[in-house]
Amino acid sequence: MADYTDNEMMAIGAGRFIKDGDIVFAGTGVSMLAATAAKRIYAPKAVIFFETGGIDPVLDEIPMAVADLRVMSGTALNSGLIEAFSIVGHRKLHTIAFLGAAQVDRFGNLNTTVIGDYWKPKTRFSGSGGACDVASFASGVITFMQHEKRRFVEKLDYLTSVGWYKGGESRRHLGLQRGGALAVVTNLCVMRFDENTKEMYLAEYYPGFTVDKIVENTGFPIDVSRAREAEPPSAEELRILREEVDPQRLIL
Amino acid sequence: MADYTDNEMMAIGAGRFIKDGDIVFAGTGVSMLAATAAKRIYAPKAVIFFETGGIDPVLDEIPMAVADLRVMSGTALNSGLIEAFSIVGHRKLHTIAFLGAAQVDRFGNLNTTVIGDYWKPKTRFSGSGGACDVASFASGVITFMQHEKRRFVEKLDYLTSVGWYKGGESRRHLGLQRGGALAVVTNLCVMRFDENTKEMYLAEYYPGFTVDKIVENTGFPIDVSRAREAEPPSAEELRILREEVDPQRLIL
Amino acid sequence: MSSYPEIADKVMGLDEAVKRFIRDGSQIAIGGFTVTRNPMAIIYEIIRQRIKDIHLVCHSHGQGLDVLIGAGCVKRLEIAYGGNGRYAPTCIRFKKAVQRSEIEFEDYSNYQMSLRFLAGSLSIPFIPTKSGLGSDLLNYEGFPKEIRGRGKVASKKFSLLQNPFNGEDDKVVLLPALNPDVALVHAQYVGEDGTVRMKGLTFADIEQAKAADIVIVTCEEIVPRSFIRLDPDQNSLPPFFVDAIVRVPYGAHPTACYTFYDYDPKHLNLYKKVAGDDSLFRQYLDEWVYGVSSHEEYIEKIGAAQLMKIKANPVLGYAVGLDRK
Amino acid sequence: MSSYPEIADKVMGLDEAVKRFIRDGSQIAIGGFTVTRNPMAIIYEIIRQRIKDIHLVCHSHGQGLDVLIGAGCVKRLEIAYGGNGRYAPTCIRFKKAVQRSEIEFEDYSNYQMSLRFLAGSLSIPFIPTKSGLGSDLLNYEGFPKEIRGRGKVASKKFSLLQNPFNGEDDKVVLLPALNPDVALVHAQYVGEDGTVRMKGLTFADIEQAKAADIVIVTCEEIVPRSFIRLDPDQNSLPPFFVDAIVRVPYGAHPTACYTFYDYDPKHLNLYKKVAGDDSLFRQYLDEWVYGVSSHEEYIEKIGAAQLMKIKANPVLGYAVGLDRK
DSSP states (O other): OOSOOHHHHHHHHHHTTOOTTOEEEOOSTHHHHHHHHHHHHTOTTOEEEOTTSEESOOOSSOOSSTTSGGGSTTOSEEOBHHHHHHHHTOTTSOEEEEEEOSEEOTTOOEEOSEEEOSSSEEEEOOOOTTHHHHHHHSSEEEEEEOOOTTTBOSSOSSOOBOSSTTSTTHHHHHTOOSOOEEEEEESSEEEEEOTTTOOEEEEEEOTTOOHHHHHHTOSSOOBOTTOEEOOOOOHHHHHIIIIIIOTTOSOO | OOSOOHHHHHHHHHHTTOOTTOEEEOOSTHHHHHHHHHHHHTOTTOEEEOTTSEESOOOSSOOSSTTOGGGSTTOSEEOBHHHHHHHHTOTTSOEEEEEEOSEEOTTOOEEOSEEEOSSSEEEEOOOOTTHHHHHHHSSEEEEEEOOOTTTBOSSOSSOOBOSSTTSTTHHHHHTOOSOOEEEEEESSEEEEEOTTTOOEEEEEEOTTOOHHHHHHTOSSOOBOTTOEEOOOOOHHHHHIIIIIIOTTOSOO | OOSOGGGTTTBOOHHHHHHHHOOTTOEEEEOSBBTBOOOHHHHHHHHHTTOOSEEEEOSEEOHHHHHHHHTTOEEEEEESEEOBTBTOSSOHHHHHHHHTTOSEEEEOOHHHHHHHHHHHHTTOSEEEESTTTTSGGGTOOOSOGGGTTSTTSOSSSOEEEEOTTOSSOOEEEEEEOOOOSEEEEEEEEEETTSOEEOOSOOBTHHHHHHHSSEEEEEEEEEEOHHHHTTSGGGOOBOGGGOSEEEEOTTTTTTSBBTTTBOOOHHHHHHHHHHHTSHHHHHHHHIIIIITOSSHHHHHHHHOHHHHHHHBOOTTTOSOTTOOOO | OOSOGGGTTTBOOHHHHHHHHOOTTOEEEEOSBBTBOOOHHHHHHHHHTTOOSEEEEOSEEOHHHHHHHHTTOEEEEEESEEOOGGGOSSOHHHHHHHHTTOSEEEEOOHHHHHHHHHHHHTTOSEEEESTTTTSGGGTOOOSOGGGTTSTTSOSSSOEEEEOTTOSSOOEEEEEEOOOOSEEEEEEEEEETTSOEEOOSOOBTHHHHHHHSSEEEEEEEEEEOHHHHTTSGGGOOBOGGGOSEEEEOTTTTTTSBBTTTBOOOHHHHHHHHHHHTSHHHHHHHHIIIIITOSSHHHHHHHHOHHHHHHHBOOTTTOSOTTOOOO
16 A cells, blocks of 8 residues: 555545646635645646635645635735635636535535434534535536545435536536536545536546445446546655645644 | 805805714715815714715815815725715615705706706716715715706706605605605705605795795795795804815815 | 723623623624634623524634534524534534524525625625525525514525526526624724724625624724724724724634634634533533633633734734644 | 746736727726726727727726727717716716717616626626616616627616515616626736735726726736735735736826825816817827827826826825815
8 A cells, every 4th residue: 555645645636637727716624735735736826715715825834724814824815705706606717616525426416514304414514605606606626525335325415515416417507607516536536527427437546446445335326437547646746745735734 | 245155155054964973975066065064063973985985084185076085095994886885875874965966856856967868968967976876875865056947947857866756755665765855955045855745845045045036046836934044154164164174275 | 981082982891792782582693704703702791691592694603603502592593604624524512403403594605695794784685696506505494484584584595586687597596685683793903983904804794794783893902093094995894883892802712813813722622522512511611601700811711821822923814833733 | 028927928018908908899897986096098008009889887987988988989888977076077078979979878876887897796697776766777778779688788777676585565676797898907006926906995996807807907016926915905806817917107197096196187177178179189189199109108298297296195195285276
């Protein structure tokens, strides 16, 4: 087994999606690592910003919440929530959002609200926050998941954030003019979505994990015909992640 | 004839309407004088602000436009148009607006857009600016007019800003929840509006002018039964106006 | 009494601010976001005065929300997110209260809630958005039918409208404006003229304050008029929106206040430990809220050593190198 | 070529900015308000390049609006107010153009236009207000039917809606969002990272810029990144909204620029004199616009003595004691 953690592989795996000029919407946790790593390694001209309104902070220390003071320091602009969400949906910007979720379905729709009955839940989560908004507006959404069968489900207990909705053209028919689920990055693999059906398929499995293990841990059938092994994180990628992105090891 | 000008009498006549705690929306010209005089003489705790977003400026020099740099200096806040108009209509504030107009009708509706046909006008004016907005939202509007028959008309060529609309309860029926025309201050007199009919009546004529002259110069019949002579500006009022409000005599 | 004559009628203590302006059943908006600039000092005072049946309207809140719910002050909640960053991915007392059906709750998203405050601040009755189309936010109403349209509860959670400016099938979600009874905001500075200046991110605080009937501002410091008026481009709220001003240094603790202090990992970890257990949580309230008579006493309990640890670098804004585990 | 490597691809001259981003028929929003912070330098360049058929969208504009119309560049105008304070209670060339039916025009109010820009900046298709109820703004459409819904012209001037959250008869006016092709804004500062900082009142400049497809910022000065990032609370626009940056000291002359210079009464009085006469106005354009090859040359014509007179006190923001008659 290679010498890196799940979080490291996930941060690198997701970070590789970011291109120069992208405006990257980051949440807490791994998404903070992925965004920062992306900017330091692959896309120095990407801009990281937060739903709280902090745009392009220095990030000498890694924030532990999107309202962390570290997202306000050395920014281009400190604004507010309304400004931030209007950036996510701005037609002249290519915005990529990192989200986390408790459940995902085959069309990349997300649940961050509740497990069980809505009014008498088994487990209540934090709720949408900005997730529903960025899922509605961003050019693309990358979701981080722990890869477990109970999280990759046929039917969400609650659809908080729209991915490809019911597949095909259904997202566009809702009235959402762009965006959709770009990828789901888990501790085992990277899932992507078919261009036409918008169904999730296995794109890359991490070194050391089998396709079977992924199928076993996914609660709906997935196409594995396009699967290939992911490039492991390079020494340089890991160095930057460990020494520059999160030297205090708060998230890693 | 007393030793003061029309503008001085108008500024004082209008300024006397302002009470401590009022939020005063001021435009250009005489309204700038009236607002500043009111604050310096009658209502030191009134706040003067401008549609451009300047709130409570020092006004060491009198601004000659609502975007004059002098409305941005020493303010409590420099904001924008949207903020300013949302202040005018804020339900917790008592806002009094000073406006000017080319025409007024018996219900205090105002025209600042056009004389003649809308598409092929005899004379085109500046347009609504913020007038329609403050007429819709302020707790009360005081309008400055040159008192001429062609300006006090039966029917406006264009209704830019709603006063009491068609009188009675008609303003409220439009869906405007408060406000209405409080007074029209001219170079001859102060007109007010009947509590029930909302029709204009002569409240005060300035010293040296007769009720007949006012009736003659008004293009619709007015009730003069409640008319009394206005208090002329006191020496102290005139001193403040001349020495503190507009020492450069830009508007006086 | 006050040393600030221009705002003497507005400057008061926490106790008076709560007594005068907050009632059982008030609809309250709190400023800040998750771990930052929550108006904690006045929230503690609300708990001490045992205010009940609060209707809380939040976007993403953390500590303030959770302790108010945990203390039993909240009956009704409109919310986008209850979480406290790494210290509580889901706020613990909030989670319990929902799971035990102890509060009425209605889910929105952050943008939706922010837009609702914006609409309230602009005195417009509703505001359109496309956010929420296809989401269960539009399929589940949290509030029971019988409270709809009463007091400050909107008559509908939302309304769908065909965009009248577009020939195509183009639906938009109309969200009802929010106009809370009271907004509670913690700011870095209030001027001696009553002008408010917030530093760092302002979240939806300004919209919340403008939308509310009553605004209570707690602040780190009251500063001279000459300072606050020197560069008014930087100010956040004019004096006439502010009804009460309370000077409370460390008034946001254990949440952070940009350029003054960071969040307090020690206290947030303590909270995390106690919040999961009803009995420990009651002891926490007894010790840290009911058991202290003032915010000064609370700060004394935190202790100078801890205050030094969380002290922010005033230029960078946060506590550099703080152990945040 | 550029001395600002981080924004090298955005920094350009007035001529290039107009050539690259402005077309005949473009819908253009200009920043500023009546006598202040109009983006005059780039407006002059537009005239020099003889751009035609502009669709101008304004709230309250003065000098910039008037000279563009006077030079024959404008075909279509949405406007709340055309005036220049005491120098022209109604803008003179605007007045003539409407009276002579030389332009298509549509009247709105300031708040309506500002809200339309806000809606555009939020990517929402419309925004409600109560302003305009009962006014002829809702009875007269200025634009001919046949251009409705084409290009950037809204399909309707407005739409009335019964407030769906209120049982009573409660009508609101829905205003269509504005998303101009280009916004022209003059700012005091642009950072070497492309961040924009405006000082003093911002009017609706920020909403206009965020609503537009292309944003051209002219500025008094390009300042170090370290300066603009030291207190980002003060900044107005992030770099990614800005497409072109042109450094043009005195780029707002003869209108004012807070903390840099006041409006120029001498030039505005000259303008007032010539604008009323077609032949004099043509001579004015020949002399001050067509006849100068750059803004530097224009400023040279204004002359150092006049620049000293209008120089602002950098703390008070305006030229104290300036003869403004």
